[in-house]
Amino acid sequence: MFDSIIQQAKQTEYDFTKTANPDDPLIHIFRDWVDYYKLKSAITYIIKPASILEIGVRFGYSAAAFLNGYSNAKYIGIDLDIDTFGGVKGAINWAKEITKQFNTEFIVADTQVMKRLPGDVYDLIHVDGQQDGDGSFHDLELAIKQSHYVLVDGYLWTRQNFMAVSEFLFQYSDLLDWYGVIPGYAGELLIKVSNDYLKQRETEYYGTVNSSLDIRQTYTNHYYTQDCGGFESYKKNQGKKLEDPRLQAVATISSLKQSGHVLDLGCGRGELSYYFANQGFSVTSVDYSPSAIELAKNCFNGEETLAENVQFICGNVCNVVLEGKYDLAVASDVIEHLAFEELEVLYQRVAQYLNTEGLFIVHTFPNLWYYKYNYPLKRKIAASVGAYLPVQPRSRYELLMHINEQSPRVLKKQLGKYFKHVYLWFGDPENPGGSIVEKFSIKDICAAPSLFAIASHKPIDDEHLKNHLQMHPLAPIRAGEIKLCVTQYPQLVKVNCEFEIQLEIENRSDFILNSCSYNPVYISYHWMNADATDYIIFDGERTKLLPHLNRNEKILFLPGSRKIQRKKYKVKVKTLPEKGNYTLRVTLVQEGVRWFDTVPTNLMKDISIKII
Known part of the structure; x- marks a missing residue:
């Protein structure tokens, strides 16, 4: 298509100066514009759009060029008709005059205050x-929702415009079939919008959103597998491994409970x-999206016995029929999707069905203060060094679905109506301890992207919670206090690939082992030669x-007895680039402190692996 457009631009005899306004203050550069408008005429000649909408009409030179290229088009032009951004007040009247023989309509309006462009779907929108x-970013967000082709005028006009439009392409690339820059006066960017996206837009909700029920139809398989955070990991691991930091953070906090009945x-x-379920809980999983429930069930493919521990309910979390009491309830990135009134009902019901000793764990993004106070500051800093951040930091799905983003004050106050004890803190998924383990300034609070909360009917031991969400240097652990057993591993693997091993770790020590800052404990390994005498990596x-490896708990009424903490883990291993026989030594490491395969702990398990 691009070759055809360029060839047509070279062949056409169209000359915009024949209808140009002689009083145009930019008449001195008309000569530079001749080929520029030939290109616009060539674009419509090749595309043959039945309908065209233009944002920014000025004297109507582009309108005349478009209609010269394809005179059968219905043209609508929108212009604010003011003396800014290259405009000239009253110029729109000239545009009306030079295009009066065509099917045209002109609207004096500001697209920057529009949430939707007038009309339905166009064949071509010119920005x-x-x-x-x-301004360019905003108009492009409007245009992509209502056009098969979008033409951006002056893509290379200014650095600011170039960065803004490029950011748009980055954020919306999955909705585009293709795009390309056509050489010209200031670069014409032609975008082809995906037909599938335009069809999807036909079913999206445009009215006032009063509750999550208004947008229920938007929670589709496409959303969960193409946009919702962690979708790449889900597709890679079929939901059997927690790799998304948000989910890992919730799992880390949930380790406060070791067993029981959990409400997801x-x-x-x-x-x-x-x-x-894999940690031994019985689980009730609720979601009002049929697509979500189907994907959730797929996590258990091939593990029917494990699936027996889970009850899936496709229903509204606010009125679903529940049975019994729960030891743990979690709302991971849910409450921002529910209206205030819906949360009132939800919190009341969770309080009703939560055990006396139970915990209700909440994670929500964004901390509304993060976008309100911190993001504008980041934009200013970016602009000061010549970078660009869009005025709207939210994704298109967040704009549609986040109907009730939470401030810390509102979240704590609303939870406090139904739970006697509420503990709220600031942080981020990579550091869920956040303001619990560090002293946060006002600046830190506003810079924290996430809010975490625990609500309960019983007092929350904040010191225990603090210890649970941080890891300080451990004193040397004696040999035998931690035991490691590799339960499953492949004997043959390929070079430069990844494989998984499964292991059990038993903690007989007096320490909690976790992967929180400041000195996290991880499962790791060394690659060694076949005799395990030299390190290769x-x-x-x-x-x-995940979960935490808690310390032994004393068993009541049995003095001197302790409950041994034993957990199962899946570990990803990267192979070596050369074939041969090797030893894989599996152990633990505390960052910045020590490897556990050294004296006095001597914790290790060597397995023989052949790389082919």
Whole structure:
């Protein structure tokens, strides 16, 4: 198509100056524009759009060029008709005059305040490049929802516009069939929007969102497998491994409970449901999206026995029929999707069905203060060094689905209506301890992207919680206090690939082992020669201890007896680039402190592996 457009631009005799306004203040550069408008005429000649909408009309030179290329098009032009960004007040009247023989309509309006462009879906929308970067980004977000082709005028006009439009291409690349820049006066960027996306848009909700029920149809398989955080890991691991930091953070906090009945609210793709079931919990998984429930069930493919521990319910978390009491309830990235009134009902019901000793764990993104106070500061800093951050940091799904983003004050107050004890803190998924383990300034609070909360009917031991979410240097652990057993591994693997081993770790020590800052403990390994006398790769990949490996608990009424903590883990291993026989030494490591295969712990398990 691009070759055809360029060839047509060279052949056409169209000359915009024949209808140009002699009083145009930019008349001195008309000569530079002749080929520029030939290109616009050539674009419509090749595309043959039945309908065209243009944002930024000015004197109508582009309108005339488009209609010269394809005179059968219905043209609508929108212009603010003011003296800024290359505009001239009253110029739109000239545009009306030079296109009056065509099927045209002109609207004086500001697209920057529009949430939707007038009309339905167009064949071509032309976005004026003579505006600031934020303006271009906004108009492109409108255009992509209502056009098969989008033409960006002046893609290379200014650095700011270039960065803004490039950011748009980056964020929305999955919705585009293709795009390319056509050489010209200031670069014409032609975008082909995916037909599948435009069909999807036909079913999206455009009215006022009063509750999550209004947008229920948007929670599709496409959303869960193409946009919802962690989708890459789900597709890679079929939901059987927690790799998304948000889910890992919730799992880390949930390690406060070691067993019982868990309620997974808004279970989504089911990764947490699978994790809890695999840890021995009985699980009730609730989501009102049929697509989510189907994906969650798929996590248990091939593990029917494990699936027997899970009850899947496709229903609204606010009114689903529940039975019995729960030791743990989790709402991971759910509450921002529910209206205030819906949360009132949800919190009341969770409080009703939670055991006296039970915990309700909440994670929500974003911390509303992060976007309100911190993000504008980041934009200013970016602009000061010549970089660009869009005025709107949210993704298109977040804009549609986050109907009730939470501030810390509102979250704590609303939970406090139904739970006697609420503990709220700031952090991020990579550091869920956040303001519990560190002293946060006001600046730190506003810079924290996530909010975490625990609600309970009983007092929450904040010191225990603090210890649970951090890891300080351990004193040397005696040999035998931690035992490691590799239960499953391949004997033959290929070069430069990844494989998985399974192991059990038993903790007889007096220490909690976890993978939180400041000195996290991980499962790791060394690659050694076949005789295990020399290291080939010392630092292996790290695997988090999820769940925590808690210390022994004293058994009541049995003095001197302790409950041994034993957990199962799956560990990812990267192979070597050369074939041969090797020893894989599996152990633990505390970052910045020591490897556990050294004296006095001497914790290791050597397995023989052949790389082919």
